[in-house]
Amino acid sequence: MAKMIKFYNGNMVEYEILPLVDYYDDVLRRPTQLWDFQNKSFTETQYLAFTLTESLQHYKGLGLSANQLGLPHRVCAINMGDKIWVMFNPQIIEFSGSPSEYSEGCLSYPGLYLKLDRPNHIKVKFQALGGEEIQQEFDGLTSVCVQHELDHLDGIVYTSKVSPIKVDRAKRKVKKNLKKIRQISNVA
Numbered sequence: 001m002a003k004m005i006k007f008y009n010g011n012m013v014e015y016e017i018l019p020l021v022d023y024y025d026d027v028l029r030r031p032t033q034l035w036d037f038q039n040k041s042f043t044e045t046q047y048l049a050f051t052l053t054e055s056l057q058h059y060k061g062l063g064l065s066a067n068q069l070g071l072p073h074r075v076c077a078i079n080m081g082d083k084i085w086v087m088f089n090p091q092i093i094e095f096s097g098s099p100s101e102y103s104e105g106c107l108s109y110p111g112l113y114l115k116l117d118r119p120n121h122i123k124v125k126f127q128a129l130g131g132e133e134i135q136q137e138f139d140g141l142t143s144v145c146v147q148h149e150l151d152h153l154d155g156i157v158y159t160s161k162v163s164p165i166k167v168d169r170a171k172r173k174v175k176k177n178l179k180k181i182r183q184i185s186n187v188a
Contacts, residue, residue, distance in 0.1 A: 006050070014043075015050035017058045018069040023109045023157075027067050031155040032074040035088045037131040049086040049129050052077040056084060061107045063145045065152035068108050076149040080142065090126035090150055093135070097121035102144045104158055111177035114162050114170050118144050 003016050021027055037045065048066070056064040056077045065076040078085045097120035103113045123137045124146060138146050148158060159167050 004054075008050070013050050014047055015054050017055050018051060018071075020059065020068055020107055021070045025070070027070055027072070028108060028152065028157055029155050030067070030072075032065070032067050032153045033072050034074050035127070037088075037127065042130075045088075045129060045131075048073065048075060049077075052086055053084045059107050062141075063149040064107060065149045067152055067155075074153050076146075076153060078142070078145055078149065086129060087124070087126035087146075088128070088131075090124050090146070090153070092122050092147070092150060093125050094123035095119040095121070096123075097139070100140075100144075102141065104144065104148055106148070106158055108157075109159070111174040111181065112159075112167075112170055113173070113177065114158055114166065116144075116158065116161050118147050122146060124150075 003014050005012055005014055007013070035045070035048075048071070051069070052064055052066060052075060055069060056079060061079065063076060063078045066073040074090070075086065075088050076090065078087065099117040100120045101115050101117050103115050105111075105113050120143060121137065121139050122143050123135060125133065125135050128134055151158065151161075
């Protein structure tokens with residue numbers, strides 16, 4: 001897609017809505033590279049942040065990692081409901097709480113839902129758009145979403161976290177799930 005422009009806080013910002021890579025693309029199975037704030041301009045950083053944000057909104061997801069768009073950077077965007085957070089160089093520094101089972105989906109594999117156990121509470125350290133370091137705690141579904149995206153950034157796909165039998169069973173439901181998703185989208 002072509003580069004687009006929007007105004008944000010009185011400034012013109014360039015971004016793109018990039019296509020999702022195919023689920024079988026090797027980029028999803030390689031760890032990403034840290035974003036080097038020292039050697040990247042603010043314009044490059046802002047471009048990446050807005051590209052992730054706008055692409056996430058376009059695909060109507062809860063989270064999106066840079067490598068899902070074919071980009072090798074350790075950056076992800078998380079839909080927090082009222083706003084989208086972009087996390088540069090995120091890492092989980094603490095897990096706590098009982099593991100909870102959630103049915104997880106992925107923009108890279110539409111319609112495939114797998115039940116995974118994940119810690120219900122995490123603390124994450126990351127850098128914001130300006131490079132400042134932030135520590136934030138997440139619970140419940142947001143915690144699961146962040147963990148899913150950080151797995152992507154580490155080159156881990158969610159299908160590798162369950163048995164091949166469970167993946168095969170879930171794959172048989174993909175067409176039915178996609179039909180439901182389309183019906184819901186047409187109503188909204």
